[in-house]
Amino acid sequence: MAIVLGDHQYGKAENRIVRIYRDSPRHEIHDVNVSTALRGDFAAAHLTGDQSSVLPTDTQKQTAYAFAKEKGLVSIEEYGLELARHFVDDVPPVEAARIEIEEYAWERALVDGAEHDHTWVRKGQEVRTASVTVEGTGDEQRTWITGGLKDLVILKSTGSEFHGFYEDEYTVLQPTTDRVMATSLVAKWRFTTTEADWNEVYAGVKAILVKQFAVVHSLALQQTLFEMGKAVLEAYDSIAEVRLSAPNKHHFLYDLSRFGVENDNEVFHADDRPYGLIQASVIRDDAPDAGPAWHQYSGLV
Structure with a gap:
């Protein structure tokens, strides 16, 4: 051997x-x-x-x-x-x-x-x-450039649902039609060019990501991530792919009934771990080779 x-x-x-x-x-x-x-x-x-x-x-x-x-x-x-x-x-x-x-x-x-x-x-x-x-x-010579951001903590207090999921004998999660959705977003986008107004693109992409998080009525965090990536690709021809990683920063309704106090979706326990981790890439079907920028040096994001 x-x-x-x-x-x-x-x-x-x-x-x-x-x-x-x-x-x-x-x-x-x-x-x-x-x-x-x-x-x-x-x-x-x-x-x-x-x-x-x-x-x-x-x-x-x-x-x-x-x-x-x-x-x-x-x-x-x-x-x-x-x-x-x-x-x-x-x-x-x-x-x-x-x-x-x-x-x-x-x-x-x-x-x-x-x-x-x-x-x-x-x-x-x-x-x-x-x-x-x-x-x-x-x-x-070949060149690959990616832009990105991390630690973008973002939360919305409504406009998010989660129900209709698969259940087995260990499922205890209750479905909901109105929940707090929050994450600490990591995003990377792969350019098809080596010349751009990098600062303008960064500001524009960030604005799109925040807007889509806010305005998409979400049936799942997965759906929101896809719409975020799709909107970036629609706005910038110079971007071939967007990769997103979003830990689900859970906010659980706190039980105040023991004190005789009604909690109408207003007081929550912010739980930092464990957490769901949702990751996705959104890509043009004619995107050029990703090269080592994606495959050799990094995981999904």
Whole structure:
């Protein structure tokens, strides 16, 4: 029986980079968490300890910081694209590079009712995400870009039902025609282009996801996720696929009858675990190859 080395990659995870633009009296801030992963023929490093083809992870870190200044950090998609192309184009042993980025939003502090030019407070609705994968060089080079968000906690107090489900001897859940529906949404969308107004698309996609969650009268969280993804694809031809992951943040009606108090769907116990986890992808039937952006580096989302 032969024992061989399987797939391998390496990189520098979670480089916390803050880029402040000071070009004018009104400063701008971009706060990101950047992870790099490089693939290529690095077998010798594993099998014999030969590091001659290995670009140190510390060098990857230094490059990420340097590019925040040299290439700029206005949109995380464009910044990730610059980094990934550099590693593949300029470092011969690297055959593919994957850059994953999270962005933490800030909003300007209000001082005497006006926005301050160089003071911010953390804005915490969600974390913006992006990943860029570049594989190969020259005319054979292929690129995949995904945008996304995570930790978007969203709730609606009505307009959600759940009934008519399959039941067996262990089913105790009661059907309902009016329930609280809440989730902490993770969404990723796969682009068919390497050029876009990344910030505009992000804002637009987020607005669509929130709107569909609100306006779709839901018979199941699964139905809501499909309508959310469908609406994004209808709005943006440059997006081939949307992947959604939604933990069902359960809100159970609390029993106040023991106190002689009526609870008319008004007081709930928010239960954080265990939870249902609903995941789905919505895709164009003519969508191009997803490539390693989906298959080699990630699960459903």
